[in-house]
Amino acid sequence: MRLVVVSAGLSVPSSTRLLGDRLAAATAARAPAEVRVIELRDLAVDIAHNFTSGFPGRALADAFGAVAGADGLIVVTPVFSASYSGLFKSFFDTLSVHDPDALAGKPVLIAATGGTARHSLVLDHALRPLFAYLKAVVVPTGVYAASEDWGAEGLDGRIGRAAGELAALMGALPATRADGDGTDGDDTAGEDAAGALTVVPFEEQLAALRPAG
Template sequence: MRLVVVSAGLSVPSSTRLLADRLAAATAGRAPAEVQVVEVRDLAVEIAHTFTNGFPGRKLAAAFEAVAAADGLIVVTPVFSASYSGLFKSFFDALSVTDENALAGKPVLIGATGGTARHSLVLDHALRPLFAHLKAVVVPTGVYAASEDWGAGGLDGRIERAAGELAGLMAGLSTAPEPAGAGAEGADAVVPFEERLAALRPAG
């Protein structure tokens, strides 16, 4: 399986990347997967060019291909003005410009980092609606890490719970029977998540 991590941290080292790495390690530990990390800050110029010329550059196109082909996605952003960062949003806006169905039916784990716990609602007020709009399947548990959370036991518990949910979806979808009618003509069709989930349920 393929797990892609999209990290929108701006500094080096970055608490956003640290959270992304911990989520990826916990997920891969439950559902063995090849992990690829996309650092959005390295793609800022190509993202801007995508909006002006309509085509992603080579590195950005490769990142989009990885995201579209992933069996699961982990996305983590720093909090700016009580929401996701502009660069984080621009990455997914540019992805939608090139392929509006890239995230359709894809399991996504959302995460965010900030200086205070007061911004934890960014997960439900900003990130969850964004990925619902992109037709992704967002796992129930999002993970927010404030400055005081690092080293605290509560963060470890949230990471493990969210990773378990994402790993479960990834494993379930990877073993789902091929939908009726899929084949040479329908190989590129987007299969709604509800149909994939129904295929996992026992008959009767």
């Protein structure tokens, strides 16, 4: 499987990138995957040119392809003015113009970093609506890391819970290739006693992944 991390951190080293790396490592430990990190600061000029020309450069087009082809996505942004960064939003704006269905049905883990815990609501007030609009499937647990969270036990717990949810959704993705006998070869569809193909709705698959109680 392919797991892509999109990091909008600007500094080097970046706490935003660090959070993305920790989330990716925790997810890959639960669902083995090839991990690729896309640093948006390296694409800032290409993103600006895309707005004026309407065409992505080679590096930006490659990033678009990686995101569209991922089995799971981790997106991490620093907080600016109580919302996601302009660079973060610009990347997904240009992606949605280039490929409106790039994130449709894709499992996405949302995360953010900031200087104070007071901005933690950015996850539900800004990031979750954005990715719902892009038709992604956002995992229930988002991860926010304030300055005081680094090294704290609570952050590890949130990372583990969110990573588990993303790994479960990645594992529940339906197969994209049909087998030669006409079945799709995964657990989201099967045959009933009469031999007819039955499909389990995605909502039921997601409900089955939630812990009881």
